[in-house]
Amino acid sequence: MPARLHNNIAALFAPKAVCVLGASRDPAKIGHVLLRNILRAGYPGKIFPINPCADKILGLDSLRKPADIPGECRPLCLAVICLPAEQVPEALCELGRLPTRAAVIIGAGFSESGERGVELEEKLAAIARDFEIALLGPNSVGLCVAASSLNATFVEGGLLPGYTGFFSQSGAFAAAMFDWAADKNFGFSSFVSLGGKVSLDESDMLAYLADDPHTKVIVGYIEDVSDGPKFLRCAHSATRKKPVILFKAGRGDGSFTGSPGMRVSQDLAYDAAFTQTGVIRAKEIQDIFGMAQAFSFCSLPVGPALGVVGNGGRIGAVAADSCLETGLVLAHFSDKTIERLETCLPSYVSARNPVDLMARATAARFAGACAAVLEDPAVNSMLLFAAASARGELDGLPHAVSSLPNPEKKPILACLMGGAGVSQARRRFFECGIPCYPFPEPAIKSLAAMYRQSLWKDNHMPVEIGYRHDKRRARAAIEQAAAEHLLELSGYYALEVLSAYEIPCLDAKLARTEAEAVQIARHCGGPVALKIASPHILRKGETAGAALNLEDPDEVRAAFADIASRTGPERGQANISGCIVQAMAPKNARELVLAFNRHNSFGPVLLFGLRGYIRLFDDLSCRLAPLSLDDAGDMLREVRAFPVLAGLDGQEPVKLTALEDILLILSQIAVDFPEIQELECNPVLADPSGANVWGARILLSPAALENLR
């Protein structure tokens, strides 16, 4: 991003003046509601309604046109544009010439409304680029910035200040979040509706909010990513500074091509992008709300051990059930903690985790037990569960718990199930900075996300490895295939590309005579297979016209003669060039798929899985290129079938480093050859001594092919 644009984004969030183009005296018009909201939120700078016909709007002097804005206010002025779509480009140009450098376009009628709208958006993008305007929208609900006392949205109500920096690609979702937050007294540092993203997008928000001192956690709702590499850079940098929680709609959108088992949803690329940049993905919409609370109120837990204190009997077990699925564990209390708990509890109750304080527990009993649990060094976080039956006692609970000594800032979350009977206590928990949930499961989910974030922060820096390779040889193979008008390369050409990058491939050699066949077979070392020469590798299990398991020279000779005689005349070929001789698959080898495919936003996506598990269980791991060494290791370990590689039932493990190498080299090929749309090594046979590619397929992108010709 140019440095000046970055400054202009600052003007968006902290303008010295605000002008509203299309300000109106009609309370039904958005241009009125917006001006009213700005006034109500107490924006301290100058406010200029702009309307060619009105003199005064909402008590303010109205200007006729942007050029009437006093010169000293112009550069750091935020322009809020509530004009009909057709008028916007002209107005934006006028603003740009002033110069005004930050604008938000509220109105609709752009690309969502057909071709004409698409043209308008292209114009806006060009204007914003030329004048380096920090431009939000079109179709934005507006933005709020607590530190600037700015509410430039047309949503009813107002927002409280808080620690969450929020952005949303969907105006509907932004409005819902606004309304929810007002209801819950949940506050924001910044609240931004991105709208149509002709200029500023989610990546710009990540970059800005990461350095915004008022923002403790970044939360976003996106439907796509405008610029993959930019997103990756901004997200990776932001998550090192603060937690980033994103929800992405459209899990079912599109799928990658590939062999049948590999037709997986393109949404996997988002999983990979989020995983590699440390973004926490909210899986359900409600998770956004739950996690925003937890992250903005609490410090991160330093470990997975949870203490549960409640009066809900076995409902504590529900929290324990959720732990099972999230990577958290129930803490083992120390003897000292158990002693302390026993003083809080009736004599007949055992002091174990989850702690059950019994139905009619007092606030004092709660506080005593919470203190004991919180002080146990084995406890990293605490969930407080209170049922409505303890009602009278509930209202005092938030203050009692938030006053407990908690020098290590262990996160405390509360769960209160019910309705009106718990609503006051819920509000108080909020006021005391303790997030409070209506059910145990979302509380545990949020805590688990916080724990993962703490692991991410402690993550060391990635290691990258360069491999020896002959790029020119690989390019020659691709160009030769292109010259033959091949879009899909298998066999010889695919092998050539892999071999040029020193990926170990099945040794398959052409024997033109029986004697050559015997010689090659000897070189292979074990039993071999023979098949008629063709540029295709013999896939495991593919036996037509082939002789398998040949152990001695006589067998090889006989097979050669047989294949040559059988296949030659029948196929009517004048020149039989010979037989391909190759080693048989090692026994107990495991069959894998290592591949990459290309995603529209994120570019090359590496895929890894075990054949036979991918299709049945979607058991696939996924990372974006370029891979680091850690990424490659994680890809292997992340599939659920990993124990098959690591050696089940005393079986010897396969050589994992050989697989990491192949993944890393594929990553490099993906980067080196943008013209390769898709590369699938399938099967790759791995055993304790190494890994070999037994079959491979390369798909060139038609566009790239055009260029090569």
Next chain:
Amino acid sequence: MPARLHNNIAALFAPKAVCVLGASRDPAKIGHVLLRNILRAGYPGKIFPINPCADKILGLDSLRKPADIPGECRPLCLAVICLPAEQVPEALCELGRLPTRAAVIIGAGFSESGERGVELEEKLAAIARDFEIALLGPNSVGLCVAASSLNATFVEGGLLPGYTGFFSQSGAFAAAMFDWAADKNFGFSSFVSLGGKVSLDESDMLAYLADDPHTKVIVGYIEDVSDGPKFLRCAHSATRKKPVILFKAGRGDGSFTGSPGMRVSQDLAYDAAFTQTGVIRAKEIQDIFGMAQAFSFCSLPVGPALGVVGNGGRIGAVAADSCLETGLVLAHFSDKTIERLETCLPSYVSARNPVDLMARATAARFAGACAAVLEDPAVNSMLLFAAASARGELDGLPHAVSSLPNPEKKPILACLMGGAGVSQARRRFFECGIPCYPFPEPAIKSLAAMYRQSLWKDNHMPVEIGYRHDKRRARAAIEQAAAEHLLELSGYYALEVLSAYEIPCLDAKLARTEAEAVQIARHCGGPVALKIASPHILRKGETAGAALNLEDPDEVRAAFADIASRTGPERGQANISGCIVQAMAPKNARELVLAFNRHNSFGPVLLFGLRGYIRLFDDLSCRLAPLSLDDAGDMLREVRAFPVLAGLDGQEPVKLTALEDILLILSQIAVDFPEIQELECNPVLADPSGANVWGARILLSPAALENLR
């Protein structure tokens, strides 16, 4: 259940009089709160406070003792007991002698408080049994019955009448549900806190509520099931009449024993019990609330096709994402529907499912689009999604939508995200009988559960098959093993049991001479394996001291001699009895596990899975015995690895009926031999021609063994 007890349960739900033992003038006492709640709810029958010291309580004449209740009121009187635990048995006896036949014990201090409490509970159970008292509790929060205008709980607030019959084993959860419902104006036909279940339990509630004309859907929270067979009977009968939704806490409780891959959670038995009886399992606590609304307001959808109408742009895609995971599908609109939608929509918007009415859609536009979607024959249900931005229009929406013609009663669900801005519209949806959710995912989950329920209702009756078997021969093998003090049977004895039930087992015969070995090998038909005689079956892959893949008589003879010479002297055995000769495993056979284990509440649980997938993916299906033919078929098809059986990549499918037979026979063995704790056929080799048990292990229950000796 004895017929009289059934009548007495009716007295619990529709008492002609109510007495409160331990009624109190002190507003802090439960005995006061309870009496006050009964009065406030307007119970029309006689109310008798009972207190040895007071004359008047809350304006009512107080009786000194139960015997003072007038004779004509006694039999159909409900006694609410708010006495200290120690006094309860005596009081219950007194009531029983009156005779009073329905009682609820509110107080705590029973089994949860130690040994003395356990004794008290045993006494209560005996008294209830002797007098056939319909007894709730102890430790109950009480019960509410709308049709009787009865609120005999100590919870603050009151409940509205509705269609949901609710019970909870947890008092804390009951209180939370009560509070939530009061807040949401959600009503109940009956609301029952089961408490300690010394007498009445979840099964009794299912039996009663299934026939209760005021109840349209049954919802329950349980922590365990008191009596497995009783539950199965009651649940199966109830779900044929109305939907039953249960949440069970404690997913991680206990695991079955078995070989390493088979150590799965005992909670699986609940999954099986719910599946086989048609109970809908709520996986998260919030699902209870969401599903209760949907089932009590809506009719069931007749198919999976959903129409989505909303103004939230791509948020509709979130609903579509959820459909992917639940078995619902997005409906394909007819041309007529698309035409009609186009008249509701701006010209530039395409009319596809999910329908996006654009941000500022009016109530009229919503209604028009909903009418079109609802009338499309391809649509089975509709989700209406409205974002807060359409606020002014939202409040009119519930009435507009609920007034649409809907002759087929297709279920309509609504989703409104936000806070105060949507709360009025949410309430109105409720009042119009349209369930309304704060997020799209729970709405889709509820709809999916309704669709599954509609399938269950249409389910035909199960088919049971009797198989030929020789029970006496199986019993003899078990007794012989018992005589040898074997708890675990493998090899010969296990085979004997399976063979007695005509389960096909690997043919493994003892050859005492080379000649015999050759003869047996010839009989096997294909390549054979030889191993030293032992009562254990040769497992596939087990090669120590064995010769494999012997194809001709010479090889067999040589192997026999070799094994006899090699193994005999080394092991120092005086009598080498010979070699076991058995067929080699067929090529391309698939390796399966078919087993049963025993659950404390539900008895024998059948388990099925493919080796290699069970451990890695928990890919196991589970049903309770006795199995029906459909159950057996479902077990095979339910595992995710089923395509491996059905034939991946053109592979021939295995003979599924052979596997169904084995499962059905195992079910029969489980029923016939309660002394078998666990039986595992592992591996079972299946191919297109049939299935054979290649290894089996039977674990006897120590108690049963004791009896056999």
